[in-house]
Amino acid sequence: MSYLLIENVNKTYNSTSVLHELNLEVMEGEMVTLLGPSGCGKSTLLRCISGLTDMDKGSVHLEGRNITPLAPKDRNVGMVFQSYALFPNMNVYDNIAFGLSMKKKSSQQIKSRVEEMLQLIDLTEKAKSYPHELSGGQQQRVSLARSLAVEPKLMLMDEPLSALDAKIRKHLRTELRQIQKRVGMTMLFVTHDQEEALTISDKICLMNQGRIVQTGSPDEVYSKPKDEFAARFIGSYNVLSGEELSMLLAEPAYSKSAGKYALRPEAIHVKQNSLGLQPTSTSSGSDAAAHICLGLVEEAVMLGNIIRYRIEANGVRLLADVLNGDQAMKFHEGDAVQIQFDRQACLPLAPSGT
Amino acid sequence: MLKKRMDIKLILALIPFCILIIGFELLPAVSVVMESFTGNEGGFSLEQYVSAFTKMFYLQSIKNSLMISAVSSCIGIIAGLFIAYAITKVSEQTRTRVLMISNMTSNFAGIPLAFAYIILLGSNGIFTILFEQWGLPIFSGFNLYSWSGLILVYVYFQIPLAALLLYPTFYGIREEWREASALLGASTYHFWRRIALPILLPAAAGTFTILFANAMGAYATAYALLGGNYNLLVIRIGSLVAGDVFTRPQLGSALAMVLGLTMVLSLWINERLMRRVRRDLG
Numbered sequence: 001m002s003y004l005l006i007e008n009v010n011k012t013y014n015s016t017s018v019l020h021e022l023n024l025e026v027m028e029g030e031m032v033t034l035l036g037p038s039g040c041g042k043s044t045l046l047r048c049i050s051g052l053t054d055m056d057k058g059s060v061h062l063e064g065r066n067i068t069p070l071a072p073k074d075r076n077v078g079m080v081f082q083s084y085a086l087f088p089n090m091n092v093y094d095n096i097a098f099g100l101s102m103k104k105k106s107s108q109q110i111k112s113r114v115e116e117m118l119q120l121i122d123l124t125e126k127a128k129s130y131p132h133e134l135s136g137g138q139q140q141r142v143s144l145a146r147s148l149a150v151e152p153k154l155m156l157m158d159e160p161l162s163a164l165d166a167k168i169r170k171h172l173r174t175e176l177r178q179i180q181k182r183v184g185m186t187m188l189f190v191t192h193d194q195e196e197a198l199t200i201s202d203k204i205c206l207m208n209q210g211r212i213v214q215t216g217s218p219d220e221v222y223s224k225p226k227d228e229f230a231a232r233f234i235g236s237y238n239v240l241s242g243e244e245l246s247m248l249l250a251e252p253a254y255s256k257s258a259g260k261y262a263l264r265p266e267a268i269h270v271k272q273n274s275l276g277l278q279p280t281s282t283s284s285g286s287d288a289a290a291h292i293c294l295g296l297v298e299e300a301v302m303l304g305n306i307i308r309y310r311i312e313a314n315g316v317r318l319l320a321d322v323l324n325g326d327q328a329m330k331f332h333e334g335d336a337v338q339i340q341f342d343r344q345a346c347l348p349l350a351p352s353g354t
Numbered sequence: 355m356l357k358k359r360m361d362i363k364l365i366l367a368l369i370p371f372c373i374l375i376i377g378f379e380l381l382p383a384v385s386v387v388m389e390s391f392t393g394n395e396g397g398f399s400l401e402q403y404v405s406a407f408t409k410m411f412y413l414q415s416i417k418n419s420l421m422i423s424a425v426s427s428c429i430g431i432i433a434g435l436f437i438a439y440a441i442t443k444v445s446e447q448t449r450t451r452v453l454m455i456s457n458m459t460s461n462f463a464g465i466p467l468a469f470a471y472i473i474l475l476g477s478n479g480i481f482t483i484l485f486e487q488w489g490l491p492i493f494s495g496f497n498l499y500s501w502s503g504l505i506l507v508y509v510y511f512q513i514p515l516a517a518l519l520l521y522p523t524f525y526g527i528r529e530e531w532r533e534a535s536a537l538l539g540a541s542t543y544h545f546w547r548r549i550a551l552p553i554l555l556p557a558a559a560g561t562f563t564i565l566f567a568n569a570m571g572a573y574a575t576a577y578a579l580l581g582g583n584y585n586l587l588v589i590r591i592g593s594l595v596a597g598d599v600f601t602r603p604q605l606g607s608a609l610a611m612v613l614g615l616t617m618v619l620s621l622w623i624n625e626r627l628m629r630r631v632r633r634d635l636g
Contacts, residue, residue, distance in 0.1 A: 052533050072536045079537050085530035089552040098548070099538030150538060 001064065003028035003186055004049075004154055009058030011044055011210075018044045019055070020210040026188065026203075031180050033189045035197040036207030037233065042190045045207075046156045049188065050077050062153055073102075078147030082159040084139040086131040092118070092142050093127040099150035117145040120179060137168040144176070148183065155180075155187045161196065173200050194234055198222060206230055223264075227350045231262040236308070238263040238318050245346060248316045249291055260349045267345040268320035270295075270309055270331065273338045295339040297331045313339055386614075389607035402608035412590060412605075416612060419587035422501070423569035426508035430565045431558055433509075434516020441517065442524040453521075456514035463511045468578035471498060471507050499580055507575055512565050519564060523557035523631060553631075560627040563620035570616055587613050 004026040011019040018041045026032045034042040047053035049060050051072035059068045067075045086095050096117050100110045118124040121141040131139055140160055147155060160176075161169045177200050180187050191197050197204050198218040206214040206221060206229075214226040225231035231239050240248065242257030254261075273294060295313035306321045309331065320339065322329055331337055393399030406412045437456075441449055462470075474481050475498050482493040497503055527550050535545045573588040580586075582593055587609060594606030 050533075050537060052536070072533070073539045073541070075537075077537060079534070081530050081534065083528075083530060085528065085534040087531060087535075087549050089549065098535070098540070102535075102539035102544060146534075146538070 002026060002061075003030070003063060004188070005061040006045075006049065007059050007061070009045065009048060009060075010056045011041070011048060011053070012056055018210050019048070019058075022058070022210065022212060024205060024212060024215075026186060028186055029184045030202045031177065031187045031189060031200060032203045032205060033191060033197040033201040034205050034207055035191055035194065035233075037192055040207045041210040042192075042207050043158050046079070046158050046188065046190055049154070050079050050156055051075050052079075076153045077156060078150065078152035078154070079156040079158065080140070080143050080147055080160045082162050084131070084136075084143045084163075086139055086143055086146070088131050091128050091130050092123060092134070095131070095142055096146045096149050099146060103150060113149055117149045120148070120182075121145045135168075136164045137172050140164065140172060141175075144179070148179075148185070153186070155185050157187060157189045159190050159192070161191070162193075169196070176200065206233065208233075224347065225262055225349065228260050228262075231347075231349055236265050236319055236321075238265060238268075239349070240316065240346070244316045247314050248293070248318075249343065249346075250293075250314065259351070261346045262349050263318070263341065263346050265308065265319040265321040266306075267341050268311075268318060269340045270311070270320050270322050270329065271338045271340065273336050290340055291343050292338060292340045295337050297333055297335045297337055300330075300332060309337075311337065311339060386607045386610050389604050390611045392604045392607075394602075394604065402605045403611075405605055406608045406612060411585070412609065415585045415587045415590040415609075418501075418585050419570055419613075420616075422504060422508065422586070423566045426505055426512050426569050427562050427565035429505070429509050430512030430516040431562045433513045434520050434561065435554075435558060437513065437517040438520035438524050441521045453518070456518050460511050460515040460518055463572065464574035465578040467507060467510065468575050471503075471510075471579065475503075475506075499583070501584070504576060504579060504584065507579060508569050508572065511575075512569065515568065516561055516565055519561040520554075520557060523554055526631075527553060556627040556630045560624040560631065563624040563627075567617040567620040570613060570620075 002025040004024070006022060006024040009019050009022040010017070022041075022045065024032075024045075034045060036042050044053060048055040048058075051067070051070060055068075059066055061067065062075070062077070067077075087098065090098065093114055096114045097110045100113055105113070114127075115124070118127055121144065123138060123141060123145075126134060126138065126142075131142070134142065140163075143160070157176075161172055164172060173196055179185075189197075189200060198221075201218055204214075204216065204218055204221045205212045208229050214221055214230050216224070221230070222234055225234055225237065228239055231237040240261045240263060242254045242259060242261070245257075245261050246252055246255035293313050295311035295318070297309055298312055298317070299310040301308045301310075302324065303321075305324055307324045307330065309320045309322065311318050311320055318339070390402055391398055391400070393401045406416075437452075441452055444452070471479075473479055475493055475496065476482065477498075479493070479498070482496075485492050486494055498506070531549055532545050535549055540548065571588065573592060576584065576586050577589055577592065580589075582589060591606045591609045591613065594602045594609065
């Protein structure tokens with residue numbers, strides 16, 4: 001049975017539909033990420049779940065109870081904001097204790113729980129510091145502790161790492177995941193960062209224009225994008241029309257296809273033209289499924305651990321990612337190269353919006 | 355070389371400003387300080403301060419000024435808090451209009467304001483007569499030329515000034531704090547008591563000191579309305595420096611020093627409090 005069940009949620013702002021008949025199920029203890037571009041409705045969905053925004057239609061059930069008519073304070077839902085939202089007039093201790101004092105816990109209970117939370121976020125020595133005395137990462141950890149302290153049934157995180165610099169963001173997301181696993185908290189995490197979603201989640205819900213377009217494990221969502229939007233958003237997929245695929249493979253059969261195909265950039269192997277291929281020649285090599293053809297490097301971009309090549313092959317432009325390590329595999333603009341990929345790596349895509 | 359030439363140009367550009375500051379601020383201030391420590395027969399003396407703090411007449415003027423400033427500032431700050439909050443909740447168009455009116459009214463002080471009140475609420479004021487003729491003599495018992503009349507006139511420019519100074523602080527109260535507190539179980543009352551008001555308090559106290567200094571220093575309004583009939587510090591200073599009967603500029607300077615010090619103290623407190631506001635809302 002679902003721990004969190006969202007059914008047919010609709011939300012409209014000024015006659016613009018922000019959430020459209022949205023359904024979502026989350027299991028207990030799961031870390032689910034709502035991933036999508038800005039304005040796709042992911043933060044609105046979070047706010048509807050918390051009760052901070054009223055929805056036009058639909059219902060939210062938590063632990064089998066319909067919490068739709070309840071006020072935010074009665075939903076037992078915690079939320080971590082992008083801008084931390086720490087109370088500036090209170091120190092770290094008082095910020096974490098705030099929710100507990102609202103729940104009328106005894107001072108001894110408050111003290112012990114706050115200390116436990118401070119240990120969890122490793123900020124015991126900062127208990128007396130005010131928010132302005134903390135770094136962004138520390139403030140976000142306090143914000144998390146403040147929400148965790150009252151033991152909510154569900155934790156909502158609205159782009160909590162977006163305001164932090166890249167290094168702290170990477171460190172904090174690992175820490176966040178560890179804390180989530182340790183306390184067994186059910187979390188709904190909002191981000192527009194694909195890498196963040198892939199790293200942190202048990203399950204990813206890819207959102208576009210107020211709808212969840214694909215749900216699955218990080219591996220499923222990345223390796224089997226459902227439609228063109230998913231393929232373009234989740235990675236740097238090569239999205240090819242039937243005609244382009246037909247030109248690339250030199251197989252006329254695809255030219256009549258109205259659909260599109262996705263080809264992962266790392267599925268394309270770039271090698272020196274050892275077979276002496278000519279511009280129009282193609283080969284299957286020893287493997288019948290493999291497709292080999294000649295390409296011309298148009299651009300090479302170093303992205304740290306990988307080199308991304310833009311290659312023109314049979315009149316089609318492709319992106320190919322190669323691990324940055326082997327000196328013999330480094331090519332430059334204008335180099336003729338041999339590209340090879342498995343035909344089965346070309347995934348047919350459903351039309352967007354279906 | 356180029357840098358040196360630039361420095362000389364900058365210094366030249368500063369000369370008019372320096373002349374203004376020295377001629378119209380520093381020299382008069384130094385003169386007031388020196389005068390205040392000069393005895394009636396000349397020479398250094400604390401005689402003027404002894405007079406200022408021992409003679410009932412001058413003590414009463416200090417007390418009256420402090421009272422009228424405190425009361426008008428209290429009314430101003432309370433009304434200003436509500437108006438400032440309302441300003442943040444209305445549409446942009448209404449906000450712009452309210453701010454424009456507040457700006458105008460906060461600067462509408464001195465002789466024009468006193469005459470405006472005399473015309474409207476004086477013994478023969480439009481409203482006084484009009485309401486009397488309508489059989490509603492609500493202003494007939496009200497004396498504009500009294501302590502309460504002066505309070506009413508002061509409040510007229512204190513309220514809009516308070517609203518103008520406070521409304522940016524209300525914008526600093528972030529909606530996310532309210533949302534975070536609600537999710538942690540706080541009611542609206544708890545939000546205001548535990549979060550919003552403690553954040554607003556330094557700004558409100560800072561604004562109060564500005565209003566207080568503003569009222570302490572308001573001379574033209576009080577003089578135009580009451581002449582020398584009400585014993586206020588600023589009116590006493592005026593009559594001692596440029597009175598019709600006799601002048602005692604040394605004693606006037608000592609009283610001006612008392613007035614100046616209360617205003618400096620108010621502004622210093624304001625600066626200390628606003629530093630905290632900037633830290634919390636920055």
